[in-house]
Every structure is written in C-alpha cells, then in structure tokens.
Amino acid sequence: MSLINKMLQDLDARGTPDGRGDAGGIRSVPERERGVSRVLVFGGAAGLTAVAIALGWVYLKRPAVPPVLVSVASTPPAAAPVPAPVSAPAPAAAPVVSPAPAPVAAAPLAPEPVLQAGETVASAKMRDAEIRRITGKPARPAEAPVAKVAVRAAAPAASERIIDGKQVTPQQRVENEYRRALAQLQDGRVAEALLGLQQTLQLDPRHQGARETLVRLLLEAQRPDEAARQLQLSLALDPKQPAQAMMLARLQLDKANGGAAALDTLTRSLPYAADNGEYHAFLAGVLQREQRYREASEHYQQALQAAPDNSVWWMGLGIALQADNHPAQARQAFERARGLQTLSPQLQAFVERKLVQLAAAR
Structure with a gap:
C-alpha cells in the first residue's frame, strides 16, 4: 500500500x-x-x-518538449556565452535545416538530463521543460556554441599576382607588358619600349609578337648581333618559323664565312617550309654561293613549282645548271627568264650575255 x-x-x-x-x-x-x-x-x-x-x-499524450542540449565540451563554463533572457515564453519552433555545401562530421548526441532521486528519464525531461517555461532559462548551463568554420576568401594562387587590387594571371601579365611596350614605342620612347619587350620575353620567351618587334627595333638601331641572338633564341625554342630562319640566315651571310652558319639555320627549319617557294629559292641561292650547284638547282626547281612565272628564279636555275655542266638545260632556263619580260634592265642584259656564251660553246 x-x-x-x-x-x-x-x-x-x-x-x-x-x-x-x-x-x-x-x-x-x-x-x-x-x-x-x-x-x-x-x-x-x-x-x-x-x-x-x-x-x-x-x-x-502531451506534446513532447524538445530536449535541452547540454554542452559536453571541455571548455570552462565562463568561456561559453550566456544566452539572452527570454522576455516571454514562446513555443519552440522546429529548426530549419539548410543543406550544407559540404559534408560535415555528425554532431554528438545530446546527453540525457541529470536524474534526481526517484526520477525517470521522461520525468526529468518534463521537469526541465517546466523550469524553462516558467523561468525562461534552461535548468542547466546552456550548451557551448558549436565552433563555426570561418570561410576565408581564397588566397591567390602562386601563379597569380595582385595588381591594383585585381588578380592577374601570368598570361594577362605578359599581355599587359607587351601592350605597354607598344604604347611606349608609339610615343617615341624607343629605349623604354626595348626594355618592355625584353621584360615581356623574360615572362614568356615564346611570345612571337614581342620577339619580332624587338628584332626589328634592334636592326633599326644598327645592332645586328643582338638581333641575331634574339632570333637564335626564338628558333631554339621553336624551329617552326621559316621567316625568322630566313632573317637570321641573312644576318649570318653578312659576316665573313657565314655561309655555313646560314645553311645550318635554313636546313633546321626546312621541314616546316616544304611548300614555301621563297624559302626554297633563298636556300638555293645560299647553296649556289657555297658552290653546291646541284642542290641549288633542285631547290630552284621546287621554288618554281610554286611560282612558275618568276623570272629571277629561272635565271638562278640557269646559273646553277650552267655551273653544274648542264648547258642545254641552262639555255632553256635563261630563255624562259628572258621570255617573261619581267627582269630589270641589268638582269635582262645579264641573261642575254649568258645565252650568247652558251651558243658559242656549242
């Protein structure tokens, strides 16, 4: 009882x-x-x-009151912020869960309330809820706030720089330097433009626009050795540039015994100029200068396949064939050159003399 x-x-x-x-x-x-x-x-x-x-x-059957979360953090109670007192009791609203942008670790389960003598878990929860409803404060210290992850702005990558408050990629920086150099050149500041172009090439050695502009300025400034060095650096990085190879070969031919160096330059870029008549004709002229007449005649013939009405190239073919002891073929080449009527008066007279020589030799 x-x-x-x-x-x-x-x-x-x-x-x-x-x-x-x-x-x-x-x-x-x-x-x-x-x-x-x-x-x-x-x-x-x-x-x-x-x-x-x-x-x-x-x-x-009464509506269940959400359990009060109790902090299990090891930080001292003084460090936890004190919740602001509630002026009037209000029904607990269901928390709205926003989808997290990235998976986070699951929060630990809230511990059960502390039981007093003779209490069950359910009765202890109802007791805590009643104390909170009447006093507006939790029965136990509030749970320590969950540490928030500070979202910082992504630091610029190592390959990027900040200029005037903006992140600039390496390619953008190269283009900015190049445009600045062109603007200086347009203003007549040639010395500053040269330095700007060199700075552009230090950032991007494969920038062909800066390389070609720099070479042109060096040639105008009567600095052919520096221009040749720039062309050699460019072709070492990318030999697929027939125009630069021809320019370098011309600079090399201006030096004593520069024919061998010019031939080496033209030969390395020859695979990338198979359909370039100008390239074959120029190479043929260098070979003829080095007295390699058979090879010269072959390249003249390849050049004429691209431009069969070039009278200068027909004249060059005639010279190479005559030197290689092919007089009949040489005469045909000279006659074709004379018949096109596009040679200068000096060259036209030269062809007439060659035809006379070949006729006398028969």
Missing part, C-alpha cells in the same frame, strides 16, 4: 507547476484505515490504479 501511495504522490506532484498535490483530488491512504475490510481496501486500490493509469496516459 505504501508503494501505491508513493506513486500517486509522484503523479500528483507532476500534475501541478509548483509540485504540490491537489487538496481536493487524490490523497494518500492514512495508516489508520488499515483496519477497513479487505474488500474495500482492494476495491480502492483497483480504483486508484485505474486513475493512475488514466493520468499517465494523459501525460504521455
């Missing part, structure tokens, strides 16, 4: 906010009533049990 009394007292205490029982409601059975008949005792016990079950059912 004392166990039933204790259960009823607990239920009565939970039913009121201040923890006092209702004087007009259910009360405990006094000790002096033990002498009542057994039928009344058992009947009363059954009734009380039914009432207890009904009250328990009512309380179990």
